[in-house]
Amino acid sequence: MPSRSQPLPANRPAKRLLASIHDVGPGSERAVLQLADILETRLGGPNFAMLVVPDHWGQHALVKDRAFQARLRHWSDRGIEMFVHGWFHKDMAQHVDAAARFKAKHMTAGEGEFLGLDDATALDRMLEGKALVEDVIGRESAGFIAPAWLYGAGARAALRKADFALAEDHWRVWDATTDQVLAKGPVITWASRSTMRTASSLFFAGLARAALGPLETVRIAVHPGDVTKTSLLDSIDATLRRFAATHRPARYAELRATPLAG
Template sequence: MTMTKAPQRRLVVSIHDVSPTFEQPVDRLVDLIHPILGGQKFAMLVVPDHWGAAPLHRAPAFARRLRDWADAGVEMFLHGWFHRDDSEHRSAITALRARTMTAREGEFLGLDASEAERRMREGRDMVQDAIGRPVAGFIAPAWLYGAGAHAALRALDFPLAEDHMRVWQPRSGAVLARGPVVTWASRTRARTASSLAVAAAARVLPPVLPTMRVAVHPGDVTKPSLIRSIDRTLRTLVRHRTPARYTDLLGAAA
């Protein structure tokens, strides 16, 4: 009798907003997730110049740390340019998304294709110069993309991109993973409570999705309840899932 091999269940973890601005919180997050995942199978989303106040090329010590992490196997993604949304949103729907889904941090939601491409290209160059290798892909701040950002992604041929509901290849449009990202929010009590509830649900749901994605942010370290939830969630998920890299998805079905 032929035995059917069970499909692999993957766990993909990322640290967002990696910047000299947040060096200490990033260190705390690395110290938290590294032993749970059993190695460097996580991604860092690097902001080239967070809010225009932390240019990576003027922080050589931090850039060297990024290269060390990359050399050790951590995936490096470009994560916007400033991370700050400075667009004037003409669409009422887009303006509503910008206000409700993030605190002025959906940088690529309102950019036209030309400006989005410029920021992506210059940001990619800065991060790649720091890490000494190509970035794994592009992930927009707050997972928010406008039409211009999508056009720029295709023009620059980033290998991978991600929003809140999927991972895909920009050039072909092929979807590599589906399902919401488990993440936490520290901005308000209500958002914190909601994110804790979602994480608790994720811990008890059956492992149906082939790929589960988890994202942590520097602000998470400001609240002990979030740190406890992240720790418990990751420890629960690794019992049934194998820690994986985003690039592992290129050879796997969504």
């Protein structure tokens, strides 16, 4: 665990660092607490976002867990942005499109919930998730981010109707109401589900630390599974330290007011 850092100086760089914890819900509470402590240490405070899953895999319903609801509201009151992150997170669609079948098989382990949904189903889940999360935190959600960052045509159509402020995928952040791209560049993330994927994510994170410094906006995303491997935690800490030195920990909401070039 990294040592508690001193408060960040006031004259922070103009470049932005956007960090987030994915898959937040009652079932991941212990891991989220650990990740939140790491991010808060390295970013000098609650300068990150959380992506909330209303009912992860149909097994951890937020609506039934009053204690976790209170914890979410406390985090939100402290300034942590709250995104709606699907509903179940689990992909239960039958994919007819070949490209969607490939993404579902190779880009995620059955987690791309919004990859194969029709627009009506996608919109229902978006609106229900938005209503639940906003009721819990007592304020507007920061936006919507599809599980595994995968959006099918139905999800993209629904997103334009759901009245979210922001959306994000692997390569960009955009205004969900206008489709204006607000930031570009690959998100730095890690994988824990296999030795090969872990090694690949460690390699990419090392490459990113060396190559992504010129970007105006750098994005770092962590997941509950990351806490299961020391190598991932070490890489996350090194990546946070590297970019916190050159990029100001920021809020996603800033992008709508003053979008940057990269």
